[in-house]
Ligand code: HEC
């Protein structure tokens with residue numbers, strides 16, 4: 001048999017063999033993750049996002065084609081310096097977005113994103129019609145991406161934390177909403193209007209403390225998972241376990257728990 005023939009017969013045979021080995025050697029299947037919801041596209045809402053110029057820094061990987069076809073290649077995010085926004089719809093409450101547009105650094109310490117004051121009524125802290133549409137657009141971005149996975153939900157046990165380090169982290173990461181003295185009146189608190197205001201942690205305003213769980217673990221779980229459906233975000237991807245443990249230690253101490 002010459003080399004060419006050998007390759008023609010041999011290669012497919014090899015492929016079959018590899019597939020077979022892979023099949024046998026495969027560990028028991030993990031439960032399939034829920035299929036990602038298909039990405040909706042609302043042209044009117046997307047237009048508000050494009051007009052606001054968000055594409056100058058952001059891409060939406062799950063809407064690359066739709067944005068390009070509707071608004072041109074630039075709109076899909078030509079040279080994104082900000083994160084891919086695919087999947088953010090699962091993560092943030094509209095009140096979080098509003099506070100973020102007003103002053104990104106208040107809710108996202110050290111943010112490089114400029115304030116988006118063109119999205120507010122003149123002289124007010126209320127979103128204008130375009131601003132509301134941009135937020136609505138962000139909420140449609142539900143299809144999962146590797147970057148923006150859904151936030152964790154499991155209850156977790158706090159590793160040992162250092163309250164003094166936690167105090168410094170609190171000033172950086174949490175004071176924008178919860179206030180520097182943890183009394184619930186940070187500058188971003190005025191945007192949290194839909195549900196509960198950021199609680200005054202220093203006054204012991206805790207409602208997420210299931211009976212039988214260590215308060216420290218309850219606090220650590222909230223910091224890790226956020227409070228789903230509220231403006232309290234998850235810090236699972238933003239802070240390390242140790243940092244979250246330090247924060248939990250500080251919050252427990254200041255809250256008398
Ligand atoms: C000049 C660049 C720039 C512009 C313009 C901009 N952003 Fe951003 N944005 C960023 C950067 C950088 C980040 C990453 C975190 C940070 O530094 O704040 C970010 C973060 C975000 C996040 C949080 C993403 C996450 O995964 O946590 C959202 C949501 C967002 N931007 C939405 C918008 C929207 C909507 C607009 C338009 C109204 C906009 N941005 C305009 C640069 C920008």
Ligand code: HEC
Pocket residue numbers: 096099106107108170173174175176177178188192195196197198199201205206207208209219222223227230231232233235247248251
């Ligand atoms: C964008 C604003 C915002 C930021 C930033 C924020 N929080 Fe919150 N937080 C809230 C809001 C709003 C709630 C109330 C959620 C609810 O119950 O609806 C909350 C709730 C909590 C709770 C639950 C208290 C209870 O009732 O048991 C804890 C603990 C907490 N936050 C700690 C933190 C810590 C620690 C940080 C910083 C790492 C932080 N938060 C950052 C807005 C924020």
